[in-house]
Amino acid sequence: MLSKEQNETLTQVGPGKPMGELLRRYWYPIAASSEVERIGTIKKVKILGEELVLYRDKSNNLGLVADKCAHRGVSLEYGIPDKCGLRCQYHGWLYNGEGQCIEQPNEPENSTFKARIKISGYKVEELGGLVFAYMGPAPAPELPRWDLFVQKNVIRTIGYAIIPCNWMQIMENSLDPTHLEWLHGHYFQHIFEQQGRPQDEWKITKHHLKIGFDEFEWGIIKRRVLEGQTEENEDWAIGHPIVFPNMLRVGDSGAHSFQIRVPMDDTHTFHFWYTCFVPKEGVVVPEDYPISLYQCPIKDEDGKFVTDYIDGQDMMAWITQGPIADRTTERLGTSDKGIIMYRQLLKKELKNIENGEDPKCIIRDPKKNEYIELPQEEDKFSEGGLLSGVAKDWNTRYAPNLEEIIELCKGGKVSSSV
Structure with missing residues (x-):
C-alpha cells in the first residue's frame, strides 16, 4: 500500500x-x-489540468492556447481564427501560436501594452491522424514516431472516451496480466451466459502459470506463460510493451493497437484506442483511405x-475504483509485481527530472526517431489472429467501417469511405 502523500504524488x-x-x-x-x-475549426480541450483551445487558423496552421483571453476572461472557444493566430471575439485581441498578444485593435497604435500580454501557448504537431501537444520546458523533444503511427499499408481506426477516473489506475491495469483470465x-463467460450466448464463443480462460516484467529502452515488457504454453511461446519470449509513461501496445498478426492514456486532470482521462x-x-490500402473516428x-x-x-470491462474496473484509487487501503500480492515495478519506475524518473535530467523515452536525436519499432508478439496466446478475429468483442466494434475493414483484411476491395 502507499501513504496518502505517496498516492497524491503519483496521481496529481x-x-x-x-x-x-x-x-x-x-x-x-x-x-x-x-x-x-x-x-477556422476550434476545439476545446483539457490536458494536465489546463483548459485550452485547439484551432486551425486561416494560414492552415494549428495552434493551442489557453481558453481564457487575458483581457476580460472570455472563452476563446468562440474566438475568430485569423491568418496568424486566434482573435478574441469580445474585443479583438489577437494571440499567436505561442500565446503572445500581437494586436489590440482599440488600444493606441504606438502602445506597447500588447507586448506585455501573454497567455499559455503550446507546440502542436500532427502524426498518424492525431494531433499531439507538448506542454513542457523548451527545447521540446522529438515527437516519437512509434511504428504504428508511421506504418505503411494499414487501415487505421481511432476510438476514444473520456474516462472519469485518474490516469494511474488505468495504467496500472496494463501492468496486471492476470486480470485477463x-x-x-470467466467474467466474459458470465456475461455471455446472461445474454444467452454460447459460452464457448470466448475461450481465453487459461490459468497464468508465470508472469514476468523487464525494463527496456522504451518502458516495460510484459510477459506471460499460460497453461499449455512454455517460455518458447511468443507471449513469454517476446511479450508486449508498456511504453513509458502512458501507453500500452497490444495485438497480434492481424492488428496492433495502442491504448494511450492522456491525463486531463486528477479525475479524468482522455483515452485513445489507436488500431492498425x-x-x-x-x-493495397490507398494512402488517402480515411481514418475512422468513433466514441466508445x-x-x-x-x-x-x-x-x-473487452474495453468496456476494463473501463468498468478502472472507474469503479473511484475517481482516484485509494492506495492506502490496497493489499498487493505477488501477482502485482508489475504494478510495483511501474510505480518504482515513475519514482525513479521523478528523481531524474529533479536532477535536471531527461526522463525515460525522451528522444532528442532525429535520426533515432525515423521509425521506432516496438516488440510485439504476433501469435497472441498461441491461438493466432485473435484481435482481428474477434474485432466485435473489442472497441473496434464501434468503428463505422468495421465490416469493410474485415473484408479488406480478407482480401476484399475498398468500396466506401468514412
Missing part, C-alpha cells in the same frame, strides 16, 4: 505538481486530425456499464 497532474511536471516532458494526442482539418475470461489493421497480403460507450441508456466487450 496539475501545473507545479511533481507528477504533472514529469508528464509535461512528453507529447500527448489531444484530438484526431479529422476534427480540426477544416480552416478473470475479467476477460493489417490487410491480406497483396491488398462506457454506460448504456440505463446507466449500467457496457461490459460485453
Whole structure:
C-alpha cells in the first residue's frame, strides 16, 4: 500500500505538481486530425489540468492556447481564427501560436501594452491522424514516431472516451496480466451466459502459470506463460510493451493497437484506442483511405456499464475504483509485481527530472526517431489472429467501417469511405 502523500504524488497532474511536471516532458494526442482539418475549426480541450483551445487558423496552421483571453476572461472557444493566430471575439485581441498578444485593435497604435500580454501557448504537431501537444520546458523533444503511427499499408481506426477516473489506475491495469483470465475470461463467460450466448464463443480462460516484467529502452515488457504454453511461446519470449509513461501496445498478426492514456486532470482521462489493421497480403490500402473516428460507450441508456466487450470491462474496473484509487487501503500480492515495478519506475524518473535530467523515452536525436519499432508478439496466446478475429468483442466494434475493414483484411476491395 502507499501513504496518502505517496498516492497524491503519483496521481496529481496539475501545473507545479511533481507528477504533472514529469508528464509535461512528453507529447500527448489531444484530438484526431479529422476534427480540426477544416480552416477556422476550434476545439476545446483539457490536458494536465489546463483548459485550452485547439484551432486551425486561416494560414492552415494549428495552434493551442489557453481558453481564457487575458483581457476580460472570455472563452476563446468562440474566438475568430485569423491568418496568424486566434482573435478574441469580445474585443479583438489577437494571440499567436505561442500565446503572445500581437494586436489590440482599440488600444493606441504606438502602445506597447500588447507586448506585455501573454497567455499559455503550446507546440502542436500532427502524426498518424492525431494531433499531439507538448506542454513542457523548451527545447521540446522529438515527437516519437512509434511504428504504428508511421506504418505503411494499414487501415487505421481511432476510438476514444473520456474516462472519469485518474490516469494511474488505468495504467496500472496494463501492468496486471492476470486480470485477463478473470475479467476477460470467466467474467466474459458470465456475461455471455446472461445474454444467452454460447459460452464457448470466448475461450481465453487459461490459468497464468508465470508472469514476468523487464525494463527496456522504451518502458516495460510484459510477459506471460499460460497453461499449455512454455517460455518458447511468443507471449513469454517476446511479450508486449508498456511504453513509458502512458501507453500500452497490444495485438497480434492481424492488428496492433495502442491504448494511450492522456491525463486531463486528477479525475479524468482522455483515452485513445489507436488500431492498425493489417490487410491480406497483396491488398493495397490507398494512402488517402480515411481514418475512422468513433466514441466508445462506457454506460448504456440505463446507466449500467457496457461490459460485453473487452474495453468496456476494463473501463468498468478502472472507474469503479473511484475517481482516484485509494492506495492506502490496497493489499498487493505477488501477482502485482508489475504494478510495483511501474510505480518504482515513475519514482525513479521523478528523481531524474529533479536532477535536471531527461526522463525515460525522451528522444532528442532525429535520426533515432525515423521509425521506432516496438516488440510485439504476433501469435497472441498461441491461438493466432485473435484481435482481428474477434474485432466485435473489442472497441473496434464501434468503428463505422468495421465490416469493410474485415473484408479488406480478407482480401476484399475498398468500396466506401468514412
